[in-house]
Amino acid sequence: MTKGGDDGTVPIPEPLRPYLDAAIKLSPSKWVFPAADGKQRAADTNLKAVLRRALGRAGIVDGYEHRCRKPGCGHVELATEDANRRCPKYDRALWIRPLPRKGIVFHSLRHTTATLLARAKVHPSVAQKILRHANIETTLAIYTHLDGIEDMRAAVAKLDFGVIRVRNQDLTRLLAVRPLLPALPLRSR
Numbered sequence: 374m375t376k377g378g379d380d381g382t383v384p385i386p387e388p389l390r391p392y393l394d395a396a397i398k399l400s401p402s403k404w405v406f407p408a409a410d411g412k413q414r415a416a417d418t419n420l421k422a423v424l425r426r427a428l429g430r431a432g433i434v435d436g437y438e439h440r441c442r443k444p445g446c447g448h449v450e451l452a453t454e455d456a457n458r459r460c461p462k463y464d465r466a467l468w469i470r471p472l473p474r475k476g477i478v479f480h481s482l483r484h485t486t487a488t489l490l491a492r493a494k495v496h497p498s499v500a501q502k503i504l505r506h507a508n509i510e511t512t513l514a515i516y517t518h519l520d521g522i523e524d525m526r527a528a529v530a531k532l533d534f535g536v537i538r539v540r541n542q543d544l545t546r547l548l549a550v551r552p553l554l555p556a557l558p559l560r561s562r
């Protein structure tokens with residue numbers, strides 16, 4: 374996808390090729406990602422919704438909602454897995470709906486690309502072209518920001534905490550709040 378819908382050559386990383394080849398082969402039309410009827414998607418397609426569904430199918434979720442569809446029941450449970458569950462009141466299978474991970478939007482993909490390019494030390498002028506930034510300042514701002522984060526990471530890596538003992542229940546609690554933390558790179562490579 375090009376920003377602003379202009380056409381131009383978009384470089385594709387080699388590892389993506391088999392996926393795109395498969396998508397082209399499966400497509401019933403000349404479009405790589407057509408609408409269900411094989412036609413071009415409408416200009417007013419809700420791409421946000423398309424991305425949310427794709428995230429749900431890919432398992433990039435905060436969890437799953439299990440809901441009873443029996444009229445008047447209203448039983449709902451939230452779970453981390455999508456294994457089948459039954460309504461405790463009516464013993465019916467609950468309907469499962471993925472809850473796509475919050476905070477992931479199309480723009481995140483651009484941001485990830487920018488971050489990976491900076492990390493790979495790709496020259497900013499090349500990154501600018503790939504990201505189609507009109508102004509190199511935009512690219513450089515991302516590079517500078519990332520350098521700052523890498524510097525901080527290197528700095529805190531020098532801190533000596535001695536031996537850290539984490540009790541299992543503390544770790545479980547920590548992992549439970551993990552999805553609520555801001556989507557910042559928390560781990561170094």
Ligand SMILES: [Zn+2]
Pocket residue numbers: 441442443446447448460461462463464465
């Ligand atoms: Zn029910």
